[in-house]
Amino acid sequence: MAWLxxxxxxxxxxxxxxxxxxxxxxxxxxxxxLAPLIVPPxxxxxxxxxxxVWQLLNSGGAEAGFVFETEPIAPLPGFSGAPINMLVVxxxxxxxxxxxxxSHNEPIFVSGLGQAPFHKFFEQYRGHSIxxxxxxxxxxxxxxEGSALVYLDGVTKATASVRIAHESLLAATLKVAREKMNGxxxxxxxxxxxxxxxxLTWDNLVEEGLITNTRVSNAEIDAAFAGxxxxxxxxxxxxxxxxxYLDLWVVDLGxxxxxxxxxxEDSYAELQEFLTISTSDxxxxxxxxxxxxxxxxxxxxxxxxxxxxxxxxxxxxxxxxADLEVEISExxxxxxxxxxxxxxxxxxxxxxxxxxxxxxxxxxxxxxxxFQPEIGSVTLATTHSxxxxxxxxxxxxxxxxxxxxxxxxxxxxxxxxxxxxAALLLLxxxxxxxxxxxxxxxxxxxxxxxxxxxxxxxxxxxxxxxVTPLGVLxxxxxxxxxxxxxYDPFSLAIWAVTLIGFVLWGRGLFCxxxxxxxxxxxxxxxxxxxxxxxxxxxxxxxxxxxxxxxxAVLAALVIILFTAPARLxxxxxxxxxxxxxxxxxxREWYYVAYAAGLLLLSMVLFKGFCRYLCPxxxxxxxxxxxxxxxxxxxxxxxxxxxxxxxVKCKYGAIAKSGEVDYSxxxxxxxxxxxxxxxxxxxxxxxxxxxxxxxxAAE
Numbered sequence: 001m002a003w004l005x006x007x008x009x010x011x012x013x014x015x016x017x018x019x020x021x022x023x024x025x026x027x028x029x030x031x032x033x034l035a036p037l038i039v040p041p042x043x044x045x046x047x048x049x050x051x052x053v054w055q056l057l058n059s060g061g062a063e064a065g066f067v068f069e070t071e072p073i074a075p076l077p078g079f080s081g082a083p084i085n086m087l088v089v090x091x092x093x094x095x096x097x098x099x100x101x102x103s104h105n106e107p108i109f110v111s112g113l114g115q116a117p118f119h120k121f122f123e124q125y126r127g128h129s130i131x132x133x134x135x136x137x138x139x140x141x142x143x144x145e146g147s148a149l150v151y152l153d154g155v156t157k158a159t160a161s162v163r164i165a166h167e168s169l170l171a172a173t174l175k176v177a178r179e180k181m182n183g184x185x186x187x188x189x190x191x192x193x194x195x196x197x198x199x200l201t202w203d204n205l206v207e208e209g210l211i212t213n214t215r216v217s218n219a220e221i222d223a224a225f226a227g228x229x230x231x232x233x234x235x236x237x238x239x240x241x242x243x244x245y246l247d248l249w250v251v252d253l254g255x256x257x258x259x260x261x262x263x264x265e266d267s268y269a270e271l272q273e274f275l276t277i278s279t280s281d282x283x284x285x286x287x288x289x290x291x292x293x294x295x296x297x298x299x300x301x302x303x304x305x306x307x308x309x310x311x312x313x314x315x316x317x318x319x320x321x322a323d324l325e326v327e328i329s330e331x332x333x334x335x336x337x338x339x340x341x342x343x344x345x346x347x348x349x350x351x352x353x354x355x356x357x358x359x360x361x362x363x364x365x366x367x368x369x370x371f372q373p374e375i376g377s378v379t380l381a382t383t384h385s386x387x388x389x390x391x392x393x394x395x396x397x398x399x400x401x402x403x404x405x406x407x408x409x410x411x412x413x414x415x416x417x418x419x420x421x422a423a424l425l426l427l428x429x430x431x432x433x434x435x436x437x438x439x440x441x442x443x444x445x446x447x448x449x450x451x452x453x454x455x456x457x458x459x460x461x462x463x464x465x466x467v468t469p470l471g472v473l474x475x476x477x478x479x480x481x482x483x484x485x486x487y488d489p490f491s492l493a494i495w496a497v498t499l500i501g502f503v504l505w506g507r508g509l510f511c512x513x514x515x516x517x518x519x520x521x522x523x524x525x526x527x528x529x530x531x532x533x534x535x536x537x538x539x540x541x542x543x544x545x546x547x548x549x550x551x552a553v554l555a556a557l558v559i560i561l562f563t564a565p566a567r568l569x570x571x572x573x574x575x576x577x578x579x580x581x582x583x584x585x586x587r588e589w590y591y592v593a594y595a596a597g598l599l600l601l602s603m604v605l606f607k608g609f610c611r612y613l614c615p616x617x618x619x620x621x622x623x624x625x626x627x628x629x630x631x632x633x634x635x636x637x638x639x640x641x642x643x644x645x646x647v648k649c650k651y652g653a654i655a656k657s658g659e660v661d662y663s664x665x666x667x668x669x670x671x672x673x674x675x676x677x678x679x680x681x682x683x684x685x686x687x688x689x690x691x692x693x694x695x696a697a698e
Contacts, residue, residue: 028052028072029102037087037100038067053176056089056097065091066176069102074171076164077475077484078106084165086122088173090130093318099125099169105569106161113583121162124152125169130177136166136405160487163406190355190391191280191348192254200261202332205251210258214382215290216246221364221378230366230376236291246380247290248362249336252354253283253343255390264327271343274324281345282354283322289339292364305344307365312358319344357385403486410490413460417490420451421497424513428667429504432631436672445669446526449519457516462490463581464498464510466554466615467572470561477562499623505631506624508667511610511617516581518610518666521602528603536605543652546612547664554618574615606650610666621663632660633675637683644682645671 034054035044044067045055051072056065071085078084084106089098099122101115109118128134136154154162205211218237225231232238237245253259253271260268262285271283286308288294295305302323310317326341346352362380367373400408407414427435438444456462468485475482485492494514501509511518528535538546553574560571576595579585585592598609610617638645639658646654649671653664660671678684 028069034067034087038089039098042089042097048180053180056091063092065089065097066180068172068176070168070172071102073175074168076168076171076481077471077478078104078161078164084161084168086165086169086172088169088176090173090176094130094177096125096128096130096173099123101165103566104165105565109161118162118165121152121154121165130173134166134170136163160406160484163487164484190353190388190393191282192256192390193392194256196255196257196390196392198257200257202261205258205261208387210386211249211251211262212382212384214246214248214250214380215244216292216364216380217241218243218245221245221380224364224378224380225366225376228376229374230368233366233368233376244290246292246362246364247288247335247339248292248360248380248382249285249287249289249339250360250382250384251285252384252386253285254354255386257390258386259283262329262332264329267325267327270324274322278322278345280348281322282348282352283324284319284344284346284360285326285341286344286360287328287336287339287341289335292362294340294342294362296365305342307363308342308344309361309363310346310358311361312352312356317346317352317358319346321345354386355388355391357383359383401486403483403489406487406489413490414493417456417460417462417493420455421493424448425497425500428509428513432669433672433676436669437676441669441673446523448513449522452514453516453519453523456494456514457519457581458584460490461582462494463516463577464491464494464514464616465572465575465577466557466619468495469616469619470557470568470572473558474561498620499626502620502623502626503628505667506627506662506665507617507620508624508662508665511620512665512667515610517577518607520580521599521607521610524599524602525606533603538605538652540652540656543611547652549612550614550618550621553613554615557615574613576609607666611651611664624663627662630660630662632665632671634658634660635675635683642682644680645674648674 028051031044031054038044038056041059042064043057045057045063047054048066052069053073054067055063056067058064067087067089069085069087071083075083084104085102087098087100087102088096091097101119101122104118106118109115125134134152136152152166200210206213218234219241222231222234222237222241225234236243251258251262253262256272259271263271275281275283286294293307295307299306302321304318304320308319310319322343322345324343326343328337328339328341330337348354352358359381360383362382363377364380366376368376435441435444468491471484472482475484485495494510498510498514501507501514557568557571557574560568573591573594576591576598579587579591579595580599585595601608635642639656642658643656646656646658650668651664651666653661653666654671655661674680678688
């Protein structure tokens with residue numbers, strides 16, 4: 001076994017050298033690469049940082065959001081060990097304008113299912129907000145009706161890869177939102193508590209700041225325009241400096257107690273009816289009692305007011321006329337009742353928090369000249385917030401960890417798999433010799449392999465692959481997270497049992513009993529025997545040489561992993577597993593020809609791929625070094641003079657000396673069958689003859 005340890009040391013040294021001399025992740029895309037990906041009328045602005053975050057500009061050149069790649073910000077490794085890189089276009093209100101797949105090495109999509117399903121998956125993000133609780137999969141339990149979760153459709157046979165992409169996208173997006181968009185809520189917004197009630201009067205509203213008043217005199221507006229082209233264009237202001245230019249009142253009508261205190265009964269009833277339809281809107285009442293007014297003559301109802309805007313935390317708040325008739329309560333001052341009033345609405349889902357301070361901006365407009373006058377403006381601002389007691393916040397529904405969802409989605413399969421694996425371990429661990437000596441051993445073994453092929457392979461997609469060890473290796477050297485293993489609990493359960501098998505039997509448990517493609521090859525071999533197809537016998541010398549090929553293939557894949565990861569997806573096709581098991585031969589003809597060719601080879605050369613080419617088999621052989629016992633019993637006569645087990649071993653795993661090479665043993669149990677059979681084992685036959693002669697001599 002010393003040579004295997006040397007191989008491990010060599011692979012580690014080679015890997016460390018390539019890690020030291022080659023970059024692991026690609027640099028963020030350049031402007032030339034990113035700009036064509038932005039859909040007009042939007043365009044790419046200036047870079048915000050060195051992690052690939054850029055400004056998003058609207059058609060007028062103003063900042064409209066952010067553009068960024070996910071890999072530099074949240075490089076969660078996929079099943080190939082390399083991150084899935086996506087381009088995210090996010091507006092200033094936290095909505096996904098676009099999500100595009102840039103690059104990945106997920107084997108199931110590269111040449112299995114094709115790229116189209118992966119690209120289509122990301123189209124589902126458009127229009128959703130970062131405040132939505134987005135999850136991948138179907139509702140668990142009672143369904144999605146009334147749920148705060150938003151479900152995105154996954155991709156059949158690729159759920160694990162899709163979940164990894166989703167988690168990476170959310171991690172990157174929320175990081176950008178926290179750092180660059182602190183005015184955007186990333187959780188459920190506060191909404192008026194329908195169960196809270198309190199009697200309020202006009203004096204209460206004013207004293208507690210529930211209604212905000214901003215007064216601007218003519219002198220103050222003149223001062224705002226001083227030194228500009230328009231400083232003398234308001235004759236009324238100059239004639240009456242002490243007069244009132246703007247007398248603005250702002251009140252949040254979301255809380256029912258406040259709305260009831262401000263509006264007439266009819267207006268209050270109309271507002272509540274409106275809110276039963278527009279459940280996410282926060283209604284804001286603005287009243288202006290002076291000469292400025294609220295909107296221009298060109299204003300159209302049910303649109304955004306042309307003179308009024310709002311912002312919170314440095315980010316704009318979208319305001320729109322609610323198109324409701326406003327009738328002020330008779331208990332309010334006459335000036336308020338007679339003022340110009342509008343009920344505006346803003347959507348809380350876009351990040352507006354009525355309990356946090358926000359600013360309402362009013363434009364003051366002046367015109368200079370008679371024909372084609374020049375327009376000038378200044379902004380008058382007031383701030384407002386409403387106490388927390390009038391609102392409630394829904395409990396933040398945290399989506400269950402993806403691995404929990406994965407367990408739930410495959411609960412039935414996992415129960416069946418666990419039962420099967422437990423039974424197999426029990427059968428082999430306690431009754432191995434009895435099983436090998438059973439007169440129906442071959443049919444029993446073939447039945448077990450049929451379950452492995454159909455249930456574990458074609459149905460459960462539990463074909464282990466070299467992709468996982470390579471991903472683990474890359475993560476180990478990069479110091480990343482191994483969480484990607486949890487996204488496929490079905491395969492992870494098989495890996496767990498395989499590791500147990502390393503300790504008990506070496507590589508044989510997986511390669512001999514749990515590999516679907518190995519089972520497929522064994523069925524091909526039995527068909528060949530039925531058809532009396534001649535078998536190829538490889539000489540001992542050539543067998544010893546060819547067994548090194550799988551280690552060379554493994555070493556080549558490790559080198560490619562760290563030097564040219566983009567080519568790894570093609571290199572991994574040395575495994576026919578994706579073709580024969582994952583996609584059930586529904587692929588390009590050359591992949592099918594390769595997999596079919598290996599099965600034809602196994603009809604004349606028993607499990608030739610497993611013995612000589614399989615890189616996963618090389619990993620299993622190295623893992624077999626953990627074996628804690630020599631579980632195949634040997635006699636003194638084994639190897640000298642008896643060579644029967646060596647001759648019968650189809651894998652060439654028994655040396656001429658009789659010693660078992662466990663790194664090449666596939667646990668077919670043929671030698672165990674011979675060992676306990678007095679009609680086959682030569683030492684037992686000779687011992688029986690001696691006893692017979694002794695009895696006869698007596």
